[in-house]
Amino acid sequence: MSKKTLVIGGGIAGITAAQKIAQNGGEVILIEKEAELGGNFAKLAFTFPVLGDAKALVAKEIDSVKSAATVEILTHTVLQSCQGSAGDFTVELKTATGTRTENVAAIIVAAGFHYMEPTAYTEYSYGRSPKVVTSLEFEKMAAENRLPQGKARVAFVHCVGSRDKAKGYRYCSKICCSYSAKHAIMMKKANPESLNYVFYIDIRALGKGYEEFIRLAMEEYNVRYIRGRVAKVIESEQKLLVRAEDSLIGNPVEVEADLVVLASAMEPPEGSRELAGVLGIATDEYGFFQEAEANVRPVNSSKPGIFLAGSCTQPMEIAASVAMGGLAASEALTLIK
Amino acid sequence: MPRPDKVAQIPKPEQIFFFKSCVASNKYPGIESCGWDSLEILGVQPVDSDEQTCCGGFVTFANVAAPTASMPAVARNLSLAEEKNLDTCVLCNGCWTFLNEFGHFMNHNEEVKGSVNMMMNMMGREYKGTSNVYHIAEMYYRLKDDIAKNVKRPLKGVKVATHYGCHYLGGGKYTAIDDAQMPTYMEELIEIMGGTVVPYTANRECCGTGFTQIINGKDLSLEHTQHKLDSVKEADPDLLIVQCPYCHSQLDRVQQQLNYRQAAAYETPVIHITQLVGLALGLAVPKLAFAAHISGRKRLEDVLDRIGR
Amino acid sequence: MLEQVKDWDDDFYEKFKPIAMGFVNEAEKCLQCGKCTGQCPAAAVTPSYNPRKIIRDLVNGNLKRVFSSVELWQCFFCSGCYSVCPMDINFPFFVFMFRLAAMNEGYGWEDVKQLEGYAEKDYLKKGITVSTFERNPEAMETVGDISKIRMAAGLPPERKVSDRGLAEINMISDLSGMTSFMKKIGGVELLDCKTCDDAQMKRCKNKPLPAKVGKIKTKLRFYNYGEPGGKAHAEA
Numbered sequence: 102m103s104k105k106t107l108v109i110g111g112g113i114a115g116i117t118a119a120q121k122i123a124q125n126g127g128e129v130i131l132i133e134k135e136a137e138l139g140g141n142f143a144k145l146a147f148t149f150p151v152l153g154d155a156k157a158l159v160a161k162e163i164d165s166v167k168s169a170a171t172v173e174i175l176t177h178t179v180l181q182s183c184q185g186s187a188g189d190f191t192v193e194l195k196t197a198t199g200t201r202t203e204n205v206a207a208i209i210v211a212a213g214f215h216y217m218e219p220t221a222y223t224e225y226s227y228g229r230s231p232k233v234v235t236s237l238e239f240e241k242m243a244a245e246n247r248l249p250q251g252k253a254r255v256a257f258v259h260c261v262g263s264r265d266k267a268k269g270y271r272y273c274s275k276i277c278c279s280y281s282a283k284h285a286i287m288m289k290k291a292n293p294e295s296l297n298y299v300f301y302i303d304i305r306a307l308g309k310g311y312e313e314f315i316r317l318a319m320e321e322y323n324v325r326y327i328r329g330r331v332a333k334v335i336e337s338e339q340k341l342l343v344r345a346e347d348s349l350i351g352n353p354v355e356v357e358a359d360l361v362v363l364a365s366a367m368e369p370p371e372g373s374r375e376l377a378g379v380l381g382i383a384t385d386e387y388g389f390f391q392e393a394e395a396n397v398r399p400v401n402s403s404k405p406g407i408f409l410a411g412s413c414t415q416p417m418e419i420a421a422s423v424a425m426g427g428l429a430a431s432e433a434l435t436l437i438k
Numbered sequence: 439m440p441r442p443d444k445v446a447q448i449p450k451p452e453q454i455f456f457f458k459s460c461v462a463s464n465k466y467p468g469i470e471s472c473g474w475d476s477l478e479i480l481g482v483q484p485v486d487s488d489e490q491t492c493c494g495g496f497v498t499f500a501n502v503a504a505p506t507a508s509m510p511a512v513a514r515n516l517s518l519a520e521e522k523n524l525d526t527c528v529l530c531n532g533c534w535t536f537l538n539e540f541g542h543f544m545n546h547n548e549e550v551k552g553s554v555n556m557m558m559n560m561m562g563r564e565y566k567g568t569s570n571v572y573h574i575a576e577m578y579y580r581l582k583d584d585i586a587k588n589v590k591r592p593l594k595g596v597k598v599a600t601h602y603g604c605h606y607l608g609g610g611k612y613t614a615i616d617d618a619q620m621p622t623y624m625e626e627l628i629e630i631m632g633g634t635v636v637p638y639t640a641n642r643e644c645c646g647t648g649f650t651q652i653i654n655g656k657d658l659s660l661e662h663t664q665h666k667l668d669s670v671k672e673a674d675p676d677l678l679i680v681q682c683p684y685c686h687s688q689l690d691r692v693q694q695q696l697n698y699r700q701a702a703a704y705e706t707p708v709i710h711i712t713q714l715v716g717l718a719l720g721l722a723v724p725k726l727a728f729a730a731h732i733s734g735r736k737r738l739e740d741v742l743d744r745i746g747r
Numbered sequence: 748m749l750e751q752v753k754d755w756d757d758d759f760y761e762k763f764k765p766i767a768m769g770f771v772n773e774a775e776k777c778l779q780c781g782k783c784t785g786q787c788p789a790a791a792v793t794p795s796y797n798p799r800k801i802i803r804d805l806v807n808g809n810l811k812r813v814f815s816s817v818e819l820w821q822c823f824f825c826s827g828c829y830s831v832c833p834m835d836i837n838f839p840f841f842v843f844m845f846r847l848a849a850m851n852e853g854y855g856w857e858d859v860k861q862l863e864g865y866a867e868k869d870y871l872k873k874g875i876t877v878s879t880f881e882r883n884p885e886a887m888e889t890v891g892d893i894s895k896i897r898m899a900a901g902l903p904p905e906r907k908v909s910d911r912g913l914a915e916i917n918m919i920s921d922l923s924g925m926t927s928f929m930k931k932i933g934g935v936e937l938l939d940c941k942t943c944d945d946a947q948m949k950r951c952k953n954k955p956l957p958a959k960v961g962k963i964k965t966k967l968r969f970y971n972y973g974e975p976g977g978k979a980h981a982e983a
Contacts, residue, residue: 223620224786224831264778265833267611302780330778332785332831333619337639346781351973352794353785460869460877463906464893471900489912491874494866501859502866504847505768507923514915535826547769557922561915608826609839618830644788648823651789654858655821661792662823687877694885724899732889 112140114411115211117426150314187406262366455519456484468727472716513565590720592632640669707734783828874908
């Protein structure tokens, strides 16, 4: 009988799960399909609602898991097949150099999420104007000091792909309200002359410090919050015309913007249904991995011995992913002790 | 960008039922003659019937009559094409939406279709729902290779701006051949015919006819149209292309009205996509019927002088 | 003014759905996000017009406000709202049905009366809604005789709809209640039965011809959704 645990995904949930198992004396194989660990966390500049240095925070966690003696990290690696049952799975891994078969007692799926590519949102001129970017691209621009200079107007658009039956998903992506506030603050900090507008439908900032964070953006950083989903972004000369209704007043408004940031939806990781097929576990209607019971068994998949962690189950913030990684680790430990 | 799957669904028939438009027939006959002749050149024989009425569309039916009257009127016109076993080609966004929406509705509602057919039967007709309705602009896009082969009068050096109009792309969110927000098929056609596309900011704005607003709320209608025309004027195209005779009428005539009311100087010729294709395919100048146009007549003549009469 | 929620018609929406023949539905899916109003050409020139608010009143059952409003008559029917709606709500259809319902309650007839002229004089008499008639003297002068232009383009001087076609649309109008509705709006003279052929005469229910009736008083409408705005109002 194997005593190992396979962790799929080297984002913050997977890293946390691997660390916790190792700290409790378990052996882990941590596989990551990309070249580096860190997942989506590593693509950010700052965290919220506390503006922490994301790169430093994630680097610390990566170092810690890398230094754990009983964690074997395989990058450029994906799961190819999986047989067996709880306590005795045979998995075949496709690594950078070939394939490899392992016997593991438990599997933790921490496959993360994907930021939706808003290509369907032609009304926002995405893909046509270089000045219309996704929030992820904004993070990159911020990291590379490429944010607009001078008296620039920047519009942040909520719910691009979320709460949209026609072009996206019906669910709420949960974190966009907060990260858009973070982006507006980042923008104002980087360029105090900038004027920032956030277009929202409802503000969903639940959790300790979140409401205060949104208020901080409004009160300290003079971010203008306009209630109304952006209808159109029209290219005009050197500017972008952002049209929306200010629905609290009931008037259509137009902002002449220099940059438009689309808060694109969090969607299931690419290939989530295929991965679920290989593992023999269930997904929900969108392709997120389905938990056995939403309230008291959030990390149990539909199959014993396979556990779920992080944003591959639903849109969630970093703290929740870490918590879920820890719980998944403790479930896996019950199978190897 | 055009949707290839939708384009592929459009047939290349030998014959097609040619559904005429009220504005095209009575205000801008060039749309009708160019539509007919260009289809012939492109290898599709249009078929007429003098029993077709105008769609009655938005002016009559959306206000004066309930769907109980509009449904049979649509069914009657479509049954004329069905009798000939043909699909229908329309010249107007309004006709397209009106025939399509109501046809679609009847096809998916047996009860309504049954009661419509009771009325049809009294006239000795039947509505089956077998004739598909295509806009002539989407037919052109389907036949773009044939257009390219038949260009006799290349639009070299002609600056062309587009206006897609609302009812085809907006109402056809899921059925039109292109995206409602960022359509490009007319631009592609213009380039195929050798013209130069001129972008302008208010491209996707409505023409302002609002089919009833020009009659009932004229001030609002003019204000909106002026907003559009200002943007067009800034880009200064030689021609503004529409695919809907009603937009055509609004954009052409309102220029003159604004010039009269405000001593403005709007002088952009507005022509229908059929006339542009007719122009490129080398139809004789009287066939284009530019004499029926009101604004930018001089500039139209200049264009003809440049590309040859 | 304080609004009494108990005055709303709680089940109006559910009752209206079947009456509206399937043209009014999915309103309950509305998120009130305002994307419709943000792109609306009518709202851009007259800010009190607001599709979002009208949908809200429909779902809440505050129909009095919708029907008695001026705004109901300001839609351009461009379908832009439908094209961007994240919930695929086809709002122009709502307006279409609301206008009919409002007319039933006695609102908006003065607007429709002008359009009724097209239906009566052009559509039902000639089969073509827009005639060659030119109201604008400058346009008339510039264009001249449209029949000559038609002939030069290789078309018959006048587009004509066959007698059978005309008889059939008149029959549709009679049987569907359109004729009697137009009669109510004020003054209809229609084609007589002389144009029907024998076969149609046999099938047709023999109906007395509608007579001309006098003007109808219509109820007053109000700007129920805010300040009318727009250039015209700003100047006034």
